Every structure is written in C-alpha cells, then in structure tokens.
Amino acid sequence: MPELPEVETTRRGLSPFLTQQQVVAVRVREPRLRWPVPTELARVLPGLTIEHVGRRAKYLLLTTHHGTLIIHLGMSGSLRIAEAGTPPNTHDHVDLVLQNGRCVRLRDPRRFGAILWTGGDPLDHPLLVNLGPEPLSEQFHGEYLYQRSRGRRTAVKSFIMNSDVVVGLGNIYANEALYEAGIHPARGVHRIAKTRYERLIRAIKQVLDDAIAAGGTSVRDFVNSQGEPGYFSHSLRVYGRGGKACLRCGRMLQQTRIGQRSSVYCLYCQR
DNA sequence: AGTGCGGCCTGTCCGC
DNA sequence: TGCGGACAGGCCGCAC
Known part of the structure; x- marks a missing residue:
C-alpha cells in the first residue's frame, strides 16, 4: 500500500x-x-x-x-x-x-x-486538477486546515484522508499522525481548536518526513531488486498494533472502523 | 456541497 | 492438507 x-x-x-x-x-x-x-x-x-x-x-x-x-x-x-x-x-x-x-x-x-x-x-488532468495541497508544502498549515474544516462535521480522520483537503495521507499515516497529535480519530472537525490543528499539521509533516527519511536510507538498488521501498513498519507506533500497549501510556490501543477504514488509537492519549 | 459507501482486485491469514 | 471466507487498502463515482 x-x-x-x-x-x-x-x-x-x-x-x-x-x-x-x-x-x-x-x-x-x-x-x-x-x-x-x-x-x-x-x-x-x-x-x-x-x-x-x-x-x-x-x-x-x-x-x-x-x-x-x-x-x-x-x-x-x-x-x-x-x-x-x-x-x-x-x-x-x-x-x-x-x-x-x-x-x-x-x-x-x-x-x-x-x-x-x-x-x-x-x-x-482531471484526476489532478482538484487535489488539495501537498502535506509537506508551506501551503499546508494550521490556519488552512482550520478554515477548510468550517461548515463540516465529519470525523477528523476522514477529513485528513480526503484528497480535496490534503493529498498523500492514506490510512496508515493518518492513524500515525493523529496519534502523534493526541487527537481522537473520530473527533468531529468542528470540535477541534485552531491550535490543535497546528499541532496536527506538525504531526503530519513529522510523520511523513520521518518515513521519507527512513525510505531514503533504503533507496538502494532499483536495478533487478524488488524495487519496493517497504512500508517503514519499524517506525509505526499505532497502525497494526490494535490490542497492544500504547507506547506512551501502556494502556491497550483501541481498534475500530471509521469511514470503512480500520483505525487504531489510544483512548487516553488521544482526545 | 458535504458525506457515506460500493466496487474494483488478490495475497494473506484464519478457522473448520 | 485443502478450502472458503474475511480482511486489507486508494480512490473514483455515485446516491443521498
């Protein structure tokens, strides 16, 4: 994926x-x-x-x-x-x-x-013309996310996975970023303050930066190799860890479905 | 307009 | 051991 x-x-x-x-x-x-x-x-x-x-x-x-x-x-x-x-x-x-x-x-x-x-x-191209900003660009900031969330009531996880809002966040890194930001994935976007959006932005950029950096070290031989950069699973802190201990507080990570996608989070660290 | 969901696919894993 | 079924996921396109 x-x-x-x-x-x-x-x-x-x-x-x-x-x-x-x-x-x-x-x-x-x-x-x-x-x-x-x-x-x-x-x-x-x-x-x-x-x-x-x-x-x-x-x-x-x-x-x-x-x-x-x-x-x-x-x-x-x-x-x-x-x-x-x-x-x-x-x-x-x-x-x-x-x-x-x-x-x-x-x-x-x-x-x-x-x-x-x-x-x-x-x-x-029709597939690209309506895409939201790149998550690692300067156009993607707290004020932007906050403004885009006005008038909406969807879960924040669905919101950041919507490519009209911001591109490139699939299920794995959406889970990771919300964990890092301490935001519950099902929280409605209308119930998140601007300062928390700023924290979410920082978390998204950090998670993606770290994953790219980890991939960068493994951009080895694309000739006759598998050519697959892997999914940096060593750096995932919640995805795929439902039922296991939160790495921050030790309590059991929850796993549910939000918008038809499996979501993993800590009930205590994410509000 | 915003939101939710069906559908496209196959490899992997699980239980019987 | 073999088999069926659930599940995973990005994202378009449709229905409401």
Whole structure:
C-alpha cells in the first residue's frame, strides 16, 4: 500500500535511472489496471525522452517534451528497473523499454494502479486538477486546515484522508499522525481548536518526513531488486498494533472502523 | 456541497 | 492438507 513516502522514495530511486533516457518501446502484457492502459502509449512514447521524474500527490509524473506519463501505484504497485532481457514475473504488467537496454517494469498484483497519458499539463488532468495541497508544502498549515474544516462535521480522520483537503495521507499515516497529535480519530472537525490543528499539521509533516527519511536510507538498488521501498513498519507506533500497549501510556490501543477504514488509537492519549 | 459507501482486485491469514 | 471466507487498502463515482 504505497503511501506518499513510499511513492516519493520510488521517485527518488527511479529518477537517476530514467532522467534523460529515451523510451524505445512499450510492452503491455496486462492492460486491465484501474483504467485500461491507453493503447496510444505504444504509438506515442517510443522515441521520446524522459526529461524529469516528478510527483504530485501519489501520482508519479514522467515528463517528456510531448506529454507526461501519469503513474499511480494503487495499493500493491511497484516500479523497478530491470535489464530488458529479464523475463517478467507474475503481475509484471507493463515495461517501458529504454534505449540503454534496461526497462522500467510495473508490477501490480491487485491492479488498483493506473498508467495514463496526457499531452497537456499533467496538473490540469482531471484526476489532478482538484487535489488539495501537498502535506509537506508551506501551503499546508494550521490556519488552512482550520478554515477548510468550517461548515463540516465529519470525523477528523476522514477529513485528513480526503484528497480535496490534503493529498498523500492514506490510512496508515493518518492513524500515525493523529496519534502523534493526541487527537481522537473520530473527533468531529468542528470540535477541534485552531491550535490543535497546528499541532496536527506538525504531526503530519513529522510523520511523513520521518518515513521519507527512513525510505531514503533504503533507496538502494532499483536495478533487478524488488524495487519496493517497504512500508517503514519499524517506525509505526499505532497502525497494526490494535490490542497492544500504547507506547506512551501502556494502556491497550483501541481498534475500530471509521469511514470503512480500520483505525487504531489510544483512548487516553488521544482526545 | 458535504458525506457515506460500493466496487474494483488478490495475497494473506484464519478457522473448520 | 485443502478450502472458503474475511480482511486489507486508494480512490473514483455515485446516491443521498
């Protein structure tokens, strides 16, 4: 389940291998991802050079002079660099073959991911145009969250997982950030003071920064490796620990469902 | 407009 | 040991 830190780790790992590389072929073995892989890729992409590997939210953006490849890893997707002759494994659905004899290989067992192509500005793409700010940007601050919460009554966990509000927070890091901020995940957004939003902002940035830093140390060999940055599970303090002891107070962590998502929290440390 | 939820998928784990 | 079922998750698209 790649969350923003995993996607950013992937971006950093791939960038040196892809930047200024020309694509010579596209091989699609399984086009049935979240949306069908565009058939035009095989026609449009060969001959184009990847100028930059960027990211917006959890979308990776492979930019050329004539358009941008938009890749989402969904729940189970991963990208790695392979020698073009390496036989694909199960669930290796798409290869972008590069001029240097290597390829970028997309593996995605659950096929929740996506590959899309746009000839225009990717930020104007319908999937990206309405996204909220990046959580690590200066535009994401306490006053912003507070203002966006006005007139709403939803649970704060659902609120921060809403990509209209802020991008990149999946279930794992939403749980972690609320724990760090000492806020109960089911608390209504209309019952949180501005100063607590400021604390929440700090917690979100800290949790994501730490996860990216942990991934950074493991951005090792994307060539013929698993290519999967992992989920930094060593740094998770509540996610997956329901029923175990709170690392702060020792009381048992609660586990419930909020907005159809499993939520773990400490009844005493989070109010 | 804001909110909740169904559905897409398969690997993993559990109980029988 | 084999099998069925629950569960996990991102996020679009729909219904209210």
